Amino acid sequence: MSFSIRLTAEEKALASSYAKIHSMSLGEAFKRALFERIEDEYDLIVYDEAVKEYEDNGRQSRPIDELWKELDL
Numbered sequence: 001m002s003f004s005i006r007l008t009a010e011e012k013a014l015a016s017s018y019a020k021i022h023s024m025s026l027g028e029a030f031k032r033a034l035f036e037r038i039e040d041e042y043d044l045i046v047y048d049e050a051v052k053e054y055e056d057n058g059r060q061s062r063p064i065d066e067l068w069k070e071l072d073l
Contacts, residue, residue: 005030
């Protein structure tokens with residue numbers, strides 16, 4: 001599948017520069033950016049669900065320095 005997007009000259013220059021620095025085509029740069037964004041949003045959803053489950057089960061976090069004291073570190 002292919003598609004086109006409209007970019008200003010400045011946007012195209014920036015995107016092209018990024019792609020060149022990373023030795024990839026402009027299309028590959030956009031593809032990677034898109035899928036990285038999708039993955040980041042998915043990770044945030046999974047994180048939010050895990051935190052909710054943690055809290056719903058009556059769990060509570062505590063400061064790391066308390067753990068260090070408990071372990072004599």
